[in-house]
Amino acid sequence: MTRVHLSSPDITPHEEQRVLDAIRSGWVAPLGPDVNAFERAMAARVGAGHAVALSSGTAALHLVLVSWGVGPGDHVPTSTLTFAATANAISYTGATPVFIDSDPATGNIDPALLDDAIARLRADGKDVPAIVPVDLLGRCADYAAIAAVAARHGVKVLSDSAESLGARSGDVLAGSFGDAAILSFNGNKIMTTSGGGMVMTDDAALADHVHFLSTQAREPAAHYEHKQIGYNYRLSNLLAGLGRAQLERLDRMIARRRQHRAMYAELFAPVDGVEIFQRAGDEQDNCWLTAILVDADTTGWSSGDLLTHLATHDIESRPLWKPMHLQPVFAGHPQVTSGAAEHLFHTGLSLPSGSALTTEELGRVTGAISGFLGMS
Template sequence: MTAAPVRSRGRILLSSPDVGGREQEMVAAAIASGWIAPLGPMVDAFEQRIAERCGREHAVALSSGTAALHLALLELGARPGRAVVVPTMTFVATANAVTYTGAEPVFVDCDPETGVLSPALLDAALSALGAEGTPVTAVVPVDLLGRCADYTAIDAVCARHGVPVVSDAAEALGSSWQGRPAGSFGAVAALSFNGNKIMTTSGGGMLLTDDAATAQRIRYLSTQARQPAVHYEHTEAGYNYRLSNLLAALGLAQLERLDEMIGRRRALREHYAALVDGVPGVRVFQRDGDAADNCWLTALLVDPAVAGWSVDDLRQALDDADIESRPLWKPMHRQPLFAGARGHLDGSADRLFATGLTLPSGSALTAGQVDTVLETLGDFLERHR
């Protein structure tokens, strides 16, 4: 019987929050200002600066990226009897936002090299839905692990079918596609500032749009849909979805450091790429054309027939060293929650899930932690040469 590994230090995580002195200063300033309750000058400033960073006219700070997707779909008319097209290769929040509205999520497979929504399969899905008379509220491309979707092709497909785009850019702040920043695509876009994202407000998100009426409507819905009366007056259901002034202060400090944090993640990706260079059957996922990516999470793809080992073997070795790793997103069409859901699939997401493993990628990793991860990975590759 093999003895359990001795774990004498803290676990090395995939992407832990990267916060320090500047964040403490900004949060302390927010507290000192007296703006403790939701909203306030830090929220206003955070919205303005994120809008500028993403090339948008308007930004609305919300409690999560999921809240941004939910409200965007509601505003576009998602409801029972209608469909929303979602990539099957995504985190469950994208699909959950659809179910909140009562609409039907229809899953579409991905490009096998990048993992983002396949424009060809999207076209086929929209054609099939149109032929059967199912109205489609929106298409929600996902910027996967910091790689923007192919908006050039997706926008063209959606324009032909007359369907608006809602960009799920939760993982991609700081990335770009053909010179345009993540978050600038679609009628509406959503960002996430969850604790594991490229920058964090602990929890939080942002809705981005160029339409003033849409921004105004989202502000209204996200503050319980309160009417302008001296008492509490409500004519429709609203949501408690706004971001607090304290969390916006944290976001402002994080935004100042965003490019630095992206740079550290990119440097770590370069280390991984150098380590697996020339190893048969192993490559860095999304490596080709990643100059515009934010490198939120770096993953390896492993062909076990060539490498002689699987991602499960590597994951176990890392876990024995107290290093977190995780498979790529389990496709939505494989989730028990969405059993029986319709999809246009070719197996690409299934293959990525079976052969992909995300590695520690956070900008908060210390030099010692990075050395530990690289040494552990290097030792594993040497043993399995």
């Protein structure tokens, strides 16, 4: 019996052919025609002026912050309910991440707490050059409210859209919000290039500088000339071939994940004390991962109990992100918290949601959950 994963890569013969074509083109190193075509296609998809394909979403976060001159002494507010890469990238620059709690309904950054945090930091004489809101599990943050906060305080916005490609907030598409945005194409994301990421921006100078830094900051000379510290962060042409094929199938993959969410909603509808997280308003989401919230006082069982049961059936499930302000590596970092993210962490459980899930795998998942509910 093979393991059922949360979100396995969804690869078809279409992707295989695109990678083969890239190999046969002779462009097997970073850069090449597939990278250029992938950048153009993604910029068109999200409505951004420029795109720079990189080795990861983390690299994309890092290079935007470096390009903006963020560094030691700066404080950068970000979502506490996120994967560590967001906070790590801020830390790479020498700046201090400041962790902001969540809107309890969506898990995304609370704009009121963000506003308060920036005001407090400025009152204490801290430099706050940028903020990094995060789109959680395929739900866009409240872009309109965040834009108002950023404008009020004169800070740049770097939107971490690693989990939200294909989603929107009102009329604004994920990947197009802010002064810059980043995407991730890690193996478990809504679409994948195995590993990879991208910077999206309307700022041509920023895109050029990110491109420059990502190729080891090599100056235009016949020999190797370097005046700045650079990074080896570019995306392979082979992986870009994979990404082009995935992008062409993106809408179908999102539709498949949306079907899974509807399935879970029907499965848990009769169960008092369980709700589908982010279900309200999810017509604008990409439904990357479907999660439930469990009120153990009502159900008589916890999200951890269900996780343990699914594990015995070789089915992967996972709590929501452990908030960054609770992570040992960030102990003592500044935070503005309300308890919302901690509550979501303790009650939330992400369930298998990938577009590559087979009928047999879905049957195993629903059968295991039904068996658990029947025993509880």
